[in-house]
Amino acid sequence: MTSILLIEDDLVLRDNTSELLELSHYKVFTASNGKNGIIAAKKHLPDIIICDIMMPELDGYETLKALSQDLKTKCIPFIFLSAKTEHKDVRKGMNLGADDYITKPFTEDELVNAIESRLAKAAILSENKEIYLAKEEDNATCRINTINDLKNYFDDNGKKFTIEKDKIFYREGDHSNYIYLIRKGSIKCQQIDEHGKELVTGLYKEDDLFGYTSFTSSLPHKETASAIENTKLIGISTIKFNAILDRNPKVTLELMQLLSDDLLTIKNQLLNMAYGSVNKKTATTILKFAEKINRKPEDPINISRSDLASIAGIATETLIRTLTNFKKQGLIKIDGRNIRILDLEKLKQIQ
Numbered sequence: 535m536t537s538i539l540l541i542e543d544d545l546v547l548r549d550n551t552s553e554l555l556e557l558s559h560y561k562v563f564t565a566s567n568g569k570n571g572i573i574a575a576k577k578h579l580p581d582i583i584i585c586d587i588m589m590p591e592l593d594g595y596e597t598l599k600a601l602s603q604d605l606k607t608k609c610i611p612f613i614f615l616s617a618k619t620e621h622k623d624v625r626k627g628m629n630l631g632a633d634d635y636i637t638k639p640f641t642e643d644e645l646v647n648a649i650e651s652r653l654a655k656a657a658i659l660s661e662n663k664e665i666y667l668a669k670e671e672d673n674a675t676c677r678i679n680t681i682n683d684l685k686n687y688f689d690d691n692g693k694k695f696t697i698e699k700d701k702i703f704y705r706e707g708d709h710s711n712y713i714y715l716i717r718k719g720s721i722k723c724q725q726i727d728e729h730g731k732e733l734v735t736g737l738y739k740e741d742d743l744f745g746y747t748s749f750t751s752s753l754p755h756k757e758t759a760s761a762i763e764n765t766k767l768i769g770i771s772t773i774k775f776n777a778i779l780d781r782n783p784k785v786t787l788e789l790m791q792l793l794s795d796d797l798l799t800i801k802n803q804l805l806n807m808a809y810g811s812v813n814k815k816t817a818t819t820i821l822k823f824a825e826k827i828n829r830k831p832e833d834p835i836n837i838s839r840s841d842l843a844s845i846a847g848i849a850t851e852t853l854i855r856t857l858t859n860f861k862k863q864g865l866i867k868i869d870g871r872n873i874r875i876l877d878l879e880k881l882k883q884i885q
Contacts, residue, residue, distance in 0.1 A: 535559065541570075813856060816860070
């Protein structure tokens, strides 16, 4: 039912007009002055407001001005109702943003026609706005040809998330609603085996995409994601993401290449875990974390020993002994959880 807010200080006129509108099948809220009218407008958010001009507390002009400055009420159609009929009074009201002006006395038809015409105009404008926004959305999604374009789309249209360091963002089994782009920080994904051991399955740094489970069906997450450091993300719904891929084959091919590179990295990681020496596994893992977490290799890596051991595929105690040996050789510096690479080239050459 269409709702109307009637702001009128004359009790008899307010009651009579309210009754007339209710008989015309409108839901009516009333207020006795501009101050109360503003409160009622923000509370009820009516479909249209009819307001007298000459009132105590706040007059109609001040009421319209106040409502126009509030995002919630600025677009509500506003009709002045007044005995003031001089041209300058009408012009002042319209300049302030009023949609119409009805003079007293008025007939029922005059009032209802004014309301219906204002509501129809508002509906058309709203409809046109929705069509325009939909077209803009279509145009935006059809202009995505590269991964960089896709990331720009995330920036312009995505939902923002903030995760504190060491906090879990989503858990294995949670419904997959978004694809995420890391704008600041880093994320690790891990799974827990039947023995309760944690296995890190992925590391993602600034400007990486993650969170996809399937591009053809809705599947729950297969791993748990948590923040290695304070992290800011932007998410696009999986439905919208899939629509973008449907319309843009070029970016789909780039994404496939990105996933292929990820699979190659995982394959090399598994080969290293299976056949590499303990020293090689440890060195490779340190370098991997340095690449994923730090902007510069020489920046300190703040990571738990269990995470390092999980990626390396060795026992935590073995990893700690190997780190101690690397420290003695001058390859790294250890300060609590922080590991700083001192000799990048020698670390890369370890077999």
